[in-house]
Amino acid sequence: MALPVLFGANVDPVWQEPKAPLRQALAAERLGLDLVTVQDHPYQAAFYDTWTLVTYLVARTERITLVPTVSSLPLRPPAVLAKSAASLDVLSGGRIQLGLGAGAFWEAIEAMGGPRRSRKEAVDALTEAVSVVRAMWSGERSVRTTGEHYAVSGVHPGPHPGPGLGLWLGAYGPRTLALTGARADGWLPSHAYLGLDRLPDAVRRLDDAAAEAGRDPASLRKIYNVAGHIGGADRGAFHGPLSRWRDDIATTVAEHGMNGIVFWPTDDYGRQMSVFAEELVPLVREDLATRDPAPQIEE
Template identity: 65%
Template sequence: MALPVLFGANIDPVWRDVDGPLQLAVQAERDGLDLVTIQDHPYQAAFHDMWTLMSFLAAGTQRVVFVPAVANLPLRPPAMLAKAAASFDVLSAGRLRLGLGAGAFWEAIEAMGGPRRGRKEAVDALSEAIEVIRALWSGQRSARAGGAHYRVAGIHPGPAPSASLGIWLGAYGPRMLDLTGARADGWLPSLAYLGVDRLGEASARIDEAAHRAGRDPAVIRKVYNLNGLITPVSEGPFYGPVRQWVDQITDLVGAYGMNGFVYWPDRDHRRQLSLFAQEVVPAVRRVLPA
């Protein structure tokens, strides 16, 4: 059975606009969006800490689900990441999905005290981190998991999160896509890094990896981060009128099995997110099968 298509808004974790992030989260919830994503780049001077901001926004909303896009593994040890995610999940009544990435911007990560990793090492570390996080969410009396990069042994897990808390990977390369299909609950790519011309091949690779692992690909949440603008005149993909956005999104659902879309406006965030929620999303929902 196909998953329902979800829609969301990205909110930049900026601190100079003190009330801005909360206002946008409240707007997203009021307009009926399902998700709010928050970037995790703590080395950016202009950004709040992701976990602190998400906790604050969750306290000011009631329904919308929060997703790190994506949690920065090299700066967040997986045992602590699992603890933070489970706590957030329990305190917010299941309003979290753990977006997780292997890392990027290595110079900035290293400057903040994190490790610098090559591609293979980063994927290996992420794979171990998934084992550790699952172990800490297991509800078992004690947990043992990990490998060369991360390891827990004899730790007592808790709290146990809800069944809705899953791991969504920000994945692009072949090994990351295979890992997503084999072991993740969701996929969180971005248009800026994976264009529509390559989306189908990547989605198919995830499905193939899921089949090899004995999983049903239909249970994997596939959320596409869409940067662009809703404008009167078309100037390219995801840069045009409402009708163009509706057609493009419905095409991605039908052609590539995408089942979630989060809007990252290039500018004019409040108005653009309102147009997306109030005009694009209802029109897409009317077109898609119930």
């Protein structure tokens, strides 16, 4: 069965205006959106620590789900990260998802004390981290995993998260797409790095990996991060009038199989987010409802 289509807002973890992230998260909740995502780049001087901010936002909101997009694995030991996510899942009543990525910006990671990894090493480490996270969420009394980069040896996991806590990976290459399809619960690509021209092939790789692993591809949460401006002249995908955005999002969902859209306004944040939630999302829901087969639309 197809998952409901979700709509969300990105909130940057900037601290220069201390309450701006909270104001934006509260606005997203008030506007009826489903998700708030927060990017994780701990080496950025302009950013709060993402997990600290996410915890704060969960405590100050009531309904909306928070997602780090995506946690920087080289700076976040996976056993501790899994425990943090499980703890916040229990405390929040299930309003957290664990977004995780292999890492990027290696010089900055190394400057902060993290490892510098080759592409192969980064994917190997992510694969091992998935095993660690799954073990930590297993509910078993004692768990062990093996790996060159990450392993646990008889650790006692806890707390046990609810069934809704998922592991969503930021994946683009063949190996990480295969890993996501086979072992993750969701996928968090960005239009800036995976355009509409390449999206169908990536979705096919993901779905094929899921099917090969005996999983239903339709059960995977597939969130597309899109940055742009709503309004003005048509300047290509996700830049232009409501009609252009409506077509781009409906195509992304109905034809390419994505089941979530997170908006990253490039300017005029408050006004753009209002237009997205109050004008664009209803148009997209209306369009998707007329298509056959109709995906589920979460109100």
